[in-house]
Amino acid sequence: MRRSLMLVALGLSQLLYAGAANAEAQPLILGISEGTSGGLDHAQVVAKYQGLAEVIGKAVKTKVNLVFAREFKQLEEGMQTGRFDLVMARPSDYPARGMRDYGYSYIASTKPDGQCFVIVPKGSELKTINEVKGKRIALPEQIAYMSRFCAAELRDKGILVEKENVQFVREQAAVGFYIDNKFADVGGVASYSGIGKKWEKEGGRILHKSVPQPYFPLVAHKRIKPEQLKAIQQELLLLPESEAGKDVLKRIGVDKFDTTSEARMRDLLKWLSL
Numbered sequence: 001m002r003r004s005l006m007l008v009a010l011g012l013s014q015l016l017y018a019g020a021a022n023a024e025a026q027p028l029i030l031g032i033s034e035g036t037s038g039g040l041d042h043a044q045v046v047a048k049y050q051g052l053a054e055v056i057g058k059a060v061k062t063k064v065n066l067v068f069a070r071e072f073k074q075l076e077e078g079m080q081t082g083r084f085d086l087v088m089a090r091p092s093d094y095p096a097r098g099m100r101d102y103g104y105s106y107i108a109s110t111k112p113d114g115q116c117f118v119i120v121p122k123g124s125e126l127k128t129i130n131e132v133k134g135k136r137i138a139l140p141e142q143i144a145y146m147s148r149f150c151a152a153e154l155r156d157k158g159i160l161v162e163k164e165n166v167q168f169v170r171e172q173a174a175v176g177f178y179i180d181n182k183f184a185d186v187g188g189v190a191s192y193s194g195i196g197k198k199w200e201k202e203g204g205r206i207l208h209k210s211v212p213q214p215y216f217p218l219v220a221h222k223r224i225k226p227e228q229l230k231a232i233q234q235e236l237l238l239l240p241e242s243e244a245g246k247d248v249l250k251r252i253g254v255d256k257f258d259t260t261s262e263a264r265m266r267d268l269l270k271w272l273s274l
Contacts (some may be wrong), residue, residue: 031084051248091145110254113212116150138184150188153210
């Protein structure tokens with residue numbers, strides 16, 4: 001009888017161990033969002049971010065699967081329900097809301113930081129940001145992250161967008177069109193946007209660069225343990241030191257990861273809404 005009980009107990013312990021091992025082996029889900037300007041399909045996202053998923057998986061000793069959050073609603077729901085173990089997204093206000101509202105923890109953001117570039121034509125008479133008041137301003141659509149980003153920067157410089165002559169346009173590229181065709185005197189675009197990267201190269205001028213804010217943050221659900229967060233951070237910081245790591249960064253389109261911007265991430269939403 002005693003031997004039978006021992007065998008039963010041993011069998012139960014083996015089942016529990018197997019169950020725990022299977023639970024640990026469950027892949028993590030990394031939700032990726034490139035906002036409305038990404039233009040990628042799921043297969044392209046997998047090809048672009050698979051290297052990063054493998055780096056994170058190496059850090060936590062668990063397979064990491066990628067899910068492309070094409071719509072912001074899908075991204076928000078993925079955080080709200082806890083479907084996403086990890087989220088890397090732009091615009092940055094979504095990961096910031098994940099931290100504020102859904103219990104996600106900061107892991108890292110990327111470099112260079114994001115900025116609002118206040119742009120003008122090459123021959124513009126404007127010399128400083130203070131001269132923008134009273135001019136015709138073109139910004140992305142009113143609900144867009146970069147429109148709110150630029151409005152916050154202008155507000156800090158004493159220029160209230162709601163009291164200015166502002167034209168909101170659907171895409172950032174259209175901001176340049178408005179300036180080129182003299183429908184606006186000045187515009188606001190993201191430093192990391194196509195137009196932001198090439199404006200000066202194509203003959204325009206950047207009148208003002210805003211305060212930098214965290215770009216393309218990576219955050220983790222509260223089920224990810226502190227020691228796992230630290231392990232991921234360590235692996236991300238090592239990427240520029242190897243050719244394989246440099247390739248991961250190049251594919252994503254960033255220079256490196258930064259693990260020091262948690263305070264700025266926590267302040268971001270407040271800054272945008274002041």
